Amino acid sequence: MAACRRKHVLLAAALSSLVMLTAGFIPPSCLPTKSLRASARMLVPRKRRGRGQVMMARGGLGGFFEKFLGGAGEDESRREYDEVLRTLSCAEGWDISMEIGSTPARNAGGTGSLAKKDTMTVQIGASVRLDVDEGYDPPQGSVILTSESKIFDGIGFWSVQEDTDDGVPTAIQASLNSPIGITVSGETIVSPGQVFLNFKVKREERREGEVFYDMPRGLVTVKEDLKSSFLFASYDGLLAEFKLIGTCTARRRTKEGVKEEETKEETEG
Numbered sequence: 001m002a003a004c005r006r007k008h009v010l011l012a013a014a015l016s017s018l019v020m021l022t023a024g025f026i027p028p029s030c031l032p033t034k035s036l037r038a039s040a041r042m043l044v045p046r047k048r049r050g051r052g053q054v055m056m057a058r059g060g061l062g063g064f065f066e067k068f069l070g071g072a073g074e075d076e077s078r079r080e081y082d083e084v085l086r087t088l089s090c091a092e093g094w095d096i097s098m099e100i101g102s103t104p105a106r107n108a109g110g111t112g113s114l115a116k117k118d119t120m121t122v123q124i125g126a127s128v129r130l131d132v133d134e135g136y137d138p139p140q141g142s143v144i145l146t147s148e149s150k151i152f153d154g155i156g157f158w159s160v161q162e163d164t165d166d167g168v169p170t171a172i173q174a175s176l177n178s179p180i181g182i183t184v185s186g187e188t189i190v191s192p193g194q195v196f197l198n199f200k201v202k203r204e205e206r207r208e209g210e211v212f213y214d215m216p217r218g219l220v221t222v223k224e225d226l227k228s229s230f231l232f233a234s235y236d237g238l239l240a241e242f243k244l245i246g247t248c249t250a251r252r253r254t255k256e257g258v259k260e261e262e263t264k265e266e267t268e269g
Helices: 002-022 035-043 051-059 061-068 075-089 102-109
Strands: 093-099 120-131 138-146 156-163 170-177 181-185 187-190 192-198 202-207 212-216 218-226 238-254
Touching: 002 093, 002 102, 075 170, 075 212, 093 102, 102 238, 120 170, 120 181, 192 238
Parallel strands: none
Antiparallel strands: 093 120, 093 238, 120 138, 138 156, 156 170, 170 192, 181 187, 192 218, 202 212, 218 238
């Protein structure tokens, strides 16, 4: 009799688990930790991921059933994701205009060494193309200079910094290498190293049914070493943080090309 009762209890438990799984519900105790869920999200190739797949990566079987039982936003999210990446990596590239100096750094809320000085403001232009590396989540790639520059050289790097729950990029950071730094009137205002361009990706509906993506405004930053010590020993240079040095704009080039803007101040190495 007792054995029969145990069989009924086990059968009821199995049926209960099956019902919960079918409804897309998993008890909290069975869910992975937050850190493990974040790691699982990184394992899903975003190029193949729609809204249902995002939910599956973050919430378990609930997203799996949503995908097959009516994930209506998946196709739209995929189209938006593809369009943003096509815009960012357009073959024509982008014309970048930077305004760097103490005044623009302070106006943007900067607190670094340049913002504390009183230097001239210089405008610097660069033409770049953003190439996409396959198979990375979030998307990333190389920054290729498409015109000669006295300030920048070599290949930079860009990556998505922010995105929506569906994986659509909303902010990127791109780096350019400045081997000689930035000097104005004999004064070095930016030391040699990497200069980082931080842009929000803006969605704009210009005409009915037509959506455009742009990066109209951004911030220019560099890494500055933090001074630190412990037990009378100096650890300067081991830690660094981003500091504002100015602002920037990006304009997508056309197939015919965009006339390059002249800089207001001469820069010298």
